[in-house]
Amino acid sequence: MKVVVAPDSFKGSLSAAQVCAAVEAGVLRAVPGARVAAVPMADGGEGTLDCFLGARGGDAVEVAATDPVGRPVKARYALSGDGRSAVVELAAASGLPLVEDVPPDPMNAGTTGTGELIADAVRRGAREVLVCIGGSASTDGGAGLLRALGVRFLDAAGVELPPGGAALARLASIDDSGLPREVRETRFRVACDVTNPLLGPDGAAAVFGPQKGASPGQVAELDAALAVFADAVAARGGPRVHDLPGAGAAGGTCGGLVGLLGAEPSGGALLVAEAVGLPAALDGADLVVTGEGRVDGQSAGGKVVSAVAALARDRGVPCVALAGGVSGPLEELHALGLTAAFSLADGPRTLEELKAGAAPLLTAVAEQAVRLFRR
Template identity: 45%
Template structure:
């Protein structure tokens, strides 16, 4: 039996790579000699680097950077086996999880550390970067990232403005005369799974600012500042990012990557599908397993398990979804390529207990699934 494992992470619990491991354990209790292929499908957020390295091979690189508040830390990224492609999670250097709740302040947080990761990869010879931009602590429109790559953001006196989204209103001129030369030789693709524009009621500040520590009055300031940044970008760089689909991702880093590094924004799932050969693996599989922490009616709005199920449907393959929980409207997924859906808890459990027992619950649930499959095959 040829089995493909292609899950996303179970957020705040298990990475996509770990989910694959425990699914594998459960299957092998019933089919110890099964051919099992694991393609963890983190699509730009947490676990993106680990998933890509697991699927494609490569090396994890650790280097000194700065966290969102400018403190010295070390962060990691991956260089794939071709030695030319680096995979970076912006959250490794500029993520919200790096800050305590009382430290979160998008007026001052910066993406500078993400730019340092990019620069390190380019200096090591990588000419292709794939950047996942989920989980940010920032709202600086990517200006911190750009500073690390040689851009200068100047006020009316020709002085560099301070970092953070709260200072963008002081911006008068973008100096790109000293940009890191190798940046122009580097192809950058951005795994971006939101469609929010840079500003407005659906923009970076309005939608994501509150979770980064911004009360309503701060959201208004951040939104105005990003609009000002977009106007200066268009004037000085001749790039229009104001209405860019996905430009509001990661506090405007989506727009910043396009403006400052000529990046291409793509759905994270599409990048992973292409890089890992996921569709070919689906074609070769007898059964596909996918899943994430919660599956409900929102899953079909482009989330990773839905993407996997769509490939299974395209190639007439059975696709089983395994989730920490099944929410409202999960039954709609049966029309989207899923053959069956299973939730993990096997009794009344608190959230804490469910998270702690997730590895065992995953293995046990999949064991039961494949006991049924074995029985039907014998019949």
């Protein structure tokens, strides 16, 4: 019997790799001769680098970069063992936590540091880059990232604009002639779990700007500046990113990556699954075990459990989820391919007790779940 174990982390308790180890112990109790393929997962947010490195091997590369307000910062990205693939987390160099020690600067904060990480990966030979874009501190349409790769954003006098989203209001033209050949040859994918467009009441500035310190007046200015940016992208033959679902993610960074680099946006968990080799691991599987801290109706919205269940369904393989808590309705998850979900709780327990005892509880419930399917 082959069992694939592909969970997310149980945040505040166990990493995805630790969840895999606990579940594997339960699988082997139920079926001592089982073959277990452990594939730690993530949804494109925290933990993605470690999942990628654990599945693909390689190195966590530390780079001197620029934080959202122009200060030096050290940030990591993941480079595969063969050097051909990389995972870059925007939050590592351009995230909101990096600027919690200074007053918010929503008009001038930028994504330069993330571009510096990508540039380093490409220089080292990466030709597939997965960009995970949660937690940004800026609303610059990804202009800082793109500038770090060689794109120039010019005003009517041909002068390059300063960093930040507000400056895009003066954008007259985009010059990408400085993009290195290596960057043009690279396939960019964007882990994006929101569907917000770039502009308007549901756009990058309106929805996420206040979280970054933008006042109502600044939100209006940033939305207008992003409209100028989107028009400039379209004017040079790029796609229309104004109302593209997901383009507003990370202060419009997704829109900039799609519009100027031809990046491919998709749900974070599905992209991570592909990056860590889950589809291949599912070949010949008899059962898939996934899980996360809590499984409920929201888990169907691009979380790890829904992505793993869909991949299992496409291969006709039953899929069970283990979680600290399970609550309905779960109809959407079942429609996606989830066979059943089981809670770790073996009786009345507090959240703190569940977290503290998560590993042995996972092992116990995994054993019972696998016994239903053993062959």
